[in-house]
Amino acid sequence: MSAMVEVWQAPFSRTPVDAVVALPGSKSLTARALVLAALADGPSRLVRPLRARDTDLMAAGLRALGVQVAEDGADWLVTPGELRGPADVDAGLAGTVLRFLPPVAALATGPVRLDGDPRLRDRPNAGLIAGLRAAGVAVDDDGRGRAPFTVHGTGSVRGGAVTVDASESSQVVSGLLLAAARFDEGLDLALTGGVPSMPHVEMTVRTLTEHGGTVTTTDRGWRVAPGPITALDRVLEPDLSNAAPFLAAALVTGGRVTVRDWPADTTQPGAQLDRLLAAMGAGVERTADGLQVTGGDRIAPLDADLGDVGELTPVLAALCALADGPSRLTGIAHLRGHETDRLQALDEVLTAVGATVQQLPDGLVVTPGPGRPARLDSYADHRMVHAAALLGLAIEGVEVSDPGAVSKTLPDFRERWAGLLGAPAGVAR
Incomplete structure (x- = not known):
């Protein structure tokens, strides 16, 4: 008999988030x-x-x-x-x-x-x-x-x-x-x-x-x-790549999220989130607390070479599936050799929730569609759980199989995500 696979009901948000988040080390x-x-x-x-x-x-x-x-x-x-x-x-x-x-x-x-x-x-x-x-x-x-x-x-x-x-x-x-x-x-x-x-x-x-x-x-x-x-x-500085889904939640809900203790000078690729989220329509500001991202009434499509920031791709691709036009993400052929083939996994996940995805030799073209509920695989990949959680904010009825994959870099991600929303941690079974 095969082992039972845990399924997580990703929280859906009807209201803008407003939160300050502290994250563990990089x-x-x-x-x-x-x-x-x-x-x-x-x-x-x-x-x-x-x-x-x-x-x-x-x-x-x-x-x-x-x-x-x-x-x-x-x-x-x-x-x-x-x-x-x-x-x-x-x-x-x-x-x-x-x-x-x-x-x-x-x-x-x-x-x-x-x-x-x-x-x-x-x-x-x-x-x-x-x-x-x-x-x-x-x-x-x-x-x-x-x-x-x-x-x-x-x-x-x-x-x-x-x-x-x-x-x-x-x-x-x-x-x-x-x-x-x-x-x-x-x-x-x-x-x-x-x-x-x-x-x-x-x-x-x-x-x-x-x-x-x-x-x-x-x-x-x-x-x-x-x-x-x-x-x-x-x-150790906070992990700026793990900040990606939290900051992106501000865009999805039209709310505001601050990640504490954002370093003024760092070599972490996640530091480029300010530029990338701003390109998608976010307001980005350095405050006394950290990096503050504010969402507006739209998510702009993104055309970007992500070769230097490949680990941000799952969250950015999820945002692209919720944008108001097609996006093109390139420079990321190497993601096929990560925890999973992330380009194939993103194709499957984004298609499941209603987007149209074209795989390129080195990336993806993502065209948003009417969102629909779906059960999404985690592919044993922490970043794919982050992407699915973000989709669940905007699309009611998103479930994630094997959400425990987040233990790789942020074991209490679901509890932190619930805290962001001021909601229960979601239903796991």
């Missing part, structure tokens, strides 16, 4: 901070890190390699140790674990095997595996270029000149750069083509520099000098 920054703290020259404290499935798996993977990651209230205390195998790392469905921990495992002594959820085995990783081999690391993947695979660490990595194909994920670049200062020759990393989500690479370079790393931009990539990684206590 997943992307928490992942980078954990890795750098694990490789540093002393103990570090991470203040208000994100505690969710992806970051808990990252912490557990580091513990398996010999790093102490201890809880101190809401903080994490990270104490580096001798990296060692044999070890097994469960990456779940986390691209950050899949691509950030193998270079760390290469610095360990002994074999480290990495695997995860069934869908993880579909996520492309040939670029990282080839990059590790070019740096002198033995990796056994049976020629798949995907999980499961085993990194055979010898306690050191040669590094030096490495050329990679990172066209499927910027995490290939970030994973190699984060550990590069600990390689014997550092790393002279060159790209064979473009890289999506460049703000995430810029985030990696900035955090590594803040930990004392010497990073130089070259005409083909980046050079990291060998040397120590300085221990650093770090306060």
Whole structure:
């Protein structure tokens, strides 16, 4: 007998929302901070890190390699140790674990095997595996270029000149750069083509520099000098990508939402929400509390290249399905290799609620239609739950199967969503 699948009745709103929202720490920054703290020259404290499935798996993977990651209230205390195998790392469905921990495992002594959820085995990783081999690391993947695979660490990595194909994920670049200062020759990393989500690479370079790393931009990539990684206590910014559905709710309901503590200077791609939501007709203002978004009497269509902000696509596509004209979202072919094939999933979800969707080689054209109730799959993807919740605000009768997928980055999303609306958390069964 198959297991019962939870179904969530997404709340519908007849009135404008008016709320101030506080969000936990950035997943992307928490992942980078954990890795750098694990490789540093002393103990570090991470203040208000994100505690969710992806970051808990990252912490557990580091513990398996010999790093102490201890809880101190809401903080994490990270104490580096001798990296060692044999070890097994469960990456779940986390691209950050899949691509950030193998270079760390290469610095360990002994074999480290990495695997995860069934869908993880579909996520492309040939670029990282080839990059590790070019740096002198033995990796056994049976020629798949995907999980499961085993990194055979010898306690050191040669590094030096490495050329990679990172066209499927910027995490290939970030994973190699984060550990590069600990390689014997550092790393002279060159790209064979473009890289999506460049703000995430810029985030990696900035955090590594803040930990004392010497990073130089070259005409083909980046050079990291060998040397120590300085221990650093770090306060984590709120996760701006997780802010997307909350701020977008202001447009859907014609209301007002403020996300607290919006950073004045950040490398998070979610910082571009102010520009993108303004393009869709929102009023956007920095206040003493944070970033305030106000909706009006319409949602304008969007024509945008989202290559640098792909993780915002599900929420923006949901807004496009509620706009007053057709939208065109491009630059996001790499989303086919995320937690699910997000372009196909968005096609199915938006079509189910009445929109017309055309898939492009690198994006979507979304034409709104009369909204209709539907039961939507989460595709085990947290961002697809966010999109469905947003659709449910405007279309009565939207249900979401397996809403627990939000545990990946925001486990209490449904409770926070209900708080936004001043409503019960919705019916789950």
